[in-house]
Amino acid sequence: MDVINFSRANCKNCYKCIRACPVKAIRMKNDQAEIVDERCITCGTCLTICPQNAKTIKSDVQRVKYLLKNDKDMAVSLAPSFAGVFSFKHYSQMISALKKLGFSDIYQTSVGARLISPDYLKHYNNKGKPNLITTACPAINYLIQKYYPELAQYLVPVVSPMEAHGRYLKKIKGHNEVAFIGPCLAKKVEIHDEGNYGIDAALTFEELMAWWKEEGIDPILEPVNEDESGFCDDANFYPIPGGSYKTIEPLIEEKWREFIEVNGKENCMMMLDELKKGEFHRTWIEMNACEGGCINGPAIGSIDRGPFKRIKCVKIFARHNSPCTELVEVNQETLPIDFKKHYEPMPIEIKKPSEEEIKRILETIGKYRPEHELNCGVCGYNSCREKAEAVYNGMAEIHMCMPYMRNRAESFSNLIIESTPNAIIAVDIDMNVQVFNNGAEKMFRINSGDIIHKSLSLLFDDDDFNYVGKTKQNIINKKVDLPRYELITQQNIYYEKDHSLVIGIITDITAEQQTRERAIRLRKQTVETAQQVIEKQMRVAQEIASVLGETTGETKVLLNKIQRLLIDEIPGDE
Numbered sequence: 001m002d003v004i005n006f007s008r009a010n011c012k013n014c015y016k017c018i019r020a021c022p023v024k025a026i027r028m029k030n031d032q033a034e035i036v037d038e039r040c041i042t043c044g045t046c047l048t049i050c051p052q053n054a055k056t057i058k059s060d061v062q063r064v065k066y067l068l069k070n071d072k073d074m075a076v077s078l079a080p081s082f083a084g085v086f087s088f089k090h091y092s093q094m095i096s097a098l099k100k101l102g103f104s105d106i107y108q109t110s111v112g113a114r115l116i117s118p119d120y121l122k123h124y125n126n127k128g129k130p131n132l133i134t135t136a137c138p139a140i141n142y143l144i145q146k147y148y149p150e151l152a153q154y155l156v157p158v159v160s161p162m163e164a165h166g167r168y169l170k171k172i173k174g175h176n177e178v179a180f181i182g183p184c185l186a187k188k189v190e191i192h193d194e195g196n197y198g199i200d201a202a203l204t205f206e207e208l209m210a211w212w213k214e215e216g217i218d219p220i221l222e223p224v225n226e227d228e229s230g231f232c233d234d235a236n237f238y239p240i241p242g243g244s245y246k247t248i249e250p251l252i253e254e255k256w257r258e259f260i261e262v263n264g265k266e267n268c269m270m271m272l273d274e275l276k277k278g279e280f281h282r283t284w285i286e287m288n289a290c291e292g293g294c295i296n297g298p299a300i301g302s303i304d305r306g307p308f309k310r311i312k313c314v315k316i317f318a319r320h321n322s323p324c325t326e327l328v329e330v331n332q333e334t335l336p337i338d339f340k341k342h343y344e345p346m347p348i349e350i351k352k353p354s355e356e357e358i359k360r361i362l363e364t365i366g367k368y369r370p371e372h373e374l375n376c377g378v379c380g381y382n383s384c385r386e387k388a389e390a391v392y393n394g395m396a397e398i399h400m401c402m403p404y405m406r407n408r409a410e411s412f413s414n415l416i417i418e419s420t421p422n423a424i425i426a427v428d429i430d431m432n433v434q435v436f437n438n439g440a441e442k443m444f445r446i447n448s449g450d451i452i453h454k455s456l457s458l459l460f461d462d463d464d465f466n467y468v469g470k471t472k473q474n475i476i477n478k479k480v481d482l483p484r485y486e487l488i489t490q491q492n493i494y495y496e497k498d499h500s501l502v503i504g505i506i507t508d509i510t511a512e513q514q515t516r517e518r519a520i521r522l523r524k525q526t527v528e529t530a531q532q533v534i535e536k537q538m539r540v541a542q543e544i545a546s547v548l549g550e551t552t553g554e555t556k557v558l559l560n561k562i563q564r565l566l567i568d569e570i571p572g573d574e
Contacts, residue, residue: 002035002037002058003042003057003058003185003188003189004035004042004044004046004047004055004056004057004058004185005055005056005057005058006032006033006034006035006054006055007053007054007055007056010052010053010054011031011032011033011052011054012052012054013028013031013032013033014051014052015028015378015379015380015400016049016050016051016380017033017045017046017049017050017055017380018033018379018380018381018396019377019380020045020046020049021045021046021380022041022043022045022143022265022266022269023039023040023041023143023146023147024039024380024381024390024395025039025040025041026046026380026395027394027395027396028395028396028397028400029397031397033046033054036395038146038348039146039348040142041139041140041142041143041146041147041186041289042138042139042142042185042186042188042189043139043143043185043186043265043289043290043298044139044184044185044186044297044298044299045265045298047185047298047299048298057185057188057204057206057207057299058188059207060179060188060201060202060203060207061203061207061210061211063201064179064201064203065102067177067179067200067201068101068102068103071176071177072102072104073104073175073176073177074102074103074104074175074176074177074178074179074200075103075104075105075106075107075169075173075175075177075178075179076098076103076105076106076107076178076179076180076181077107077108077109077112077162077165077166077169077178077179077180077181077199078094078098078106078107078108078109078181078182079108079109079162079180079181079182079183079184079239079294080108080109080110080113080236080237080239080314080317081182081183081239081293081294081295081297081300081310081314082094082181082182082205083236083313083314083316083317084239084295084305084309084310084311084312084313084314085183085205085295085300085301085303085305085310086205086219087219087220088219088220089220089224090224090225090226091317092222092223092224092225092226092227093219093220093222093223093224094106094219095225096219096222096223096225097212097217097218097219097222098181100215100217100222101211101212101215101217103179104175105173105175107165107169107173108236109161109162109165109180109182110161110236111165111168112160112161112162112163112164112165112166112168113136113161113164113243113244113247114247115161115164115165115168115335115337115339116158116159116161116164116339117247117248117251118251119156119158119339119340120134120156120158120244120247120248121248121251121252123156123157123158124248124252124257124284125254127256129153129154130280130281130282130283131154131275131280131281131282131283131284131285132154132155132156132257132283132284132285133151133154133155133156133285133286133287134156134244134284134285134286134287135155135156135157135158135159135160135341135343136160136161136244137160137186137287137288137289137290137294138160138184138186138187138189138190138193139184139185139186139265139289139290140268140287140288140289141155141343142186142189142346143265143268143269143272143289144272144343145343145344145345145346146346146347146348147269147348148272148275148276149345149346149347150276150345151272151275151276152343152344152345154275154285155343157340157341157342157343158339158340158341159196159198159339159340159341160190162180162182162187162190162191162198162199163190163191163196163198163199163341164198164337164339165178165198166178166180166197166198166199166200167197167198167337167339168198168335168337169198170197170198171336171337172335172337177200177201178198178199178200179199179200179201179202179203180199180201180202180203181202181203181204181205181208182202182203182204182205182294182297183204183205183239183294183295183296183297183298183299183300184202184204184294184297184298184299185204185297185298185299186289187199187202188202188204190202195341204297204299204300204301205297205299205300205301206299206300206301206302207299209301210301236314236317237314237315239293239294239295239314240292240293240294240295240311240314240315241261241263241286241288241292241293242259242261242286243286243293244286245259245261245284245286256282257282257283257284258280258282258283258284259283259284259286260280260283260284260285260286261285261286261287261288262285262286262287262288263287263288263290263291263292263293264288264289264290264291265289267291268287268288268289271285271287291307292307292310292311293311295307295310295311295314296310350389350393351392351393352389353388353389353392357392358385358388358389358392361388361391361392361398362384362385362388364398365398365399365401365404366404366407367384367404373385374403376402376403378401378402378403379396379400379401379402380396380400381396384401387400387401417435417437418437418438419438420437420439421439421442421508422439422505422506422507422508423437423439423440423442423443423444423504423505423506423507423508424436424437424439424440424503424504424505424506425437425440425456425503425504425506426496426501426502426503426504427456427462427465427469427501427502427504428500428501428502429469429500429502431455431456431457431462431465431466431469431502432453432454432455432456433451433452433453433454433455433456434452434453434501435501435503436448436451436452440506443485443487443506443508444459444460444485445485446459460482460484460485464478464480464491464493464504465493465502465504468493468494468495468502469495469502472495472497473495474492474493474494474495475491475492475493476492477490477491477492478490478491478492478493479491479509486510487508487510488508488509488510488513488514489506489507489508489509489510490506490507490509491504491505491506491507492504492505493505
């Protein structure tokens with residue numbers, strides 16, 4: 001069942017969830033994490049560990065609101081760990097705040113723990129089973145069923161306190177629907193297990209607090225009703241380590257089994273590994289997926305109390321509440337409710353690659369020999385070979401190797417840096433050279449080994465580099481003459497704050513500058529020559545004009561004379 005949602009925008013493929021997942025049920029696909037439901041035990045580790053808040057709980061609040069709207073008779077089974085999570089003066093304030101949401105009645109799930117105690121005791125006394133594992137924690141049940149199927153026979157064949165309580169509230173109390181409220185994600189899956197019918201919806205404490213905030217309800221501000229009693233019983237110790245055994249211990253006549261409590265997924269898996277080896281006999285094992293028990297559930301929400309304070313608060317509530325009368329009228333021996341449950345093995349099929357297939361996968365990321373297998377765990381897997389197996393099973397992507405990707409990126413970067421004809425020089429804040437590429441070696445005619453970790457001033461005036469280092473102001477496209485090297489350069493100098501480096505990219509523009517200067521000289525010469533030609537032409541024109549002017553005047557005088565002579569010689573009319 002899909003209980004945890006993913007935000008693809010938030011996932012930064014940091015692999016932290018893979019590293020934390022005890023059963024490696026998270027698959028990376030297209031650089032995005034996704035949970036493989038059939039592998040997941042719903043422990044909620046990935047939810048709490050994600051630094052980007054890329055995972056959220058699938059909420060049942062809307063379903064509960066719908067049920068409340070259509071049926072006013074919906075009861076609450078409240079996990080006893082609430083006493084360690086919520087701040088209140090009296091239990092009655094919790095009841096009042098829950099009833100304001102529309103619930104008809106509020107009961108404590110610890111009643112369910114008391115209801116199954118006779119069944120637990122019966123199985124404790126069954127000497128036909130050498131070892132028994134409690135079944136109150138669904139995450140542990142799924143862990144055993146999926147990853148230790150051969151040990152499923154040791155699971156106590158009894159429903160959880162939550163399911164027992166739900167059945168009781170429906171069959172004995174007559175409620176139509178029951179909502180469970182607690183700190184556990186796995187309960188959202190458990191209510192849908194085959195054969196379960198006691199609980200209709202499972203809310204987390206985190207969902208409850210968000211709902212209260214939405215409705216403007218604060219339990220601490222609710223009135224105190226001293227007549228409202230809680231359920232004071234050893235069963236209220238269920239949410240803390242050793243709670244299940246504490247419930248049945250007073251009833252045990254012959255303590256022939258050794259009691260062991262194991263908390264935390266990794267510890268539980270170590271215990272199960274030892275059980276597989278046959279190292280325990282006649283043992284009653286209480287397992288909780290969460291370190292410290294249910295008071296450390298993954299969905300308790302954001303609270304100020306630390307885990308030890310939460311344990312203290314649960315103990316105080318269990319010891320100082322009023323006696324319970326709820327079960328007085330019920331004869332548990334004749335209770336018309338069946339609490340039996342068989343936990344079937346559900347083995348996960350994981351394909352085992354051959355040695356040749358593992359070798360081929362490792363070689364694609366540059367791991368040709370055992371010494372290349374760093375087993376750093378950054379990818380989320382304990383070893384390079386384990387990650388290769390995950391790749392083979394479609395759970396991981398080949399490029400999820402950080403050392404490989406870093407070396408690849410560095411190789412690309414180094415190739416670019418060393419291939420460019422430009423000089424690339426990086427200095428620290430003390431102006432000591434840290435990077436000196438091939439282009440710089442050729443430009444300044446010095447080997448990098450002779451200048452690395454030495455002052456830049458040995459090469460040229462470092463004033464510009466100093467300026468950038470002190471002001472953090474970059475210099476762009478500045479032309480700098482380096483007569484010592486017979487160079488004209490264009491320099492771009494940057495401040496790199498993450499590593500406190502000043503990086504200079506120096507381009508040799510000597511030839512370009514010389515070409516430009518020659519072109520300028522040629523243009524200047526052309527202009528001068530053109531001016532000379534123009535001036536000469538003007539002089540010639542003026543001279544021609546002067547000569548033409550004198551000739552024209554003389555011609556005009558002569559022509560006028562000829563004209564008058566001709567006129568005089570023509571006979572006129574008298």
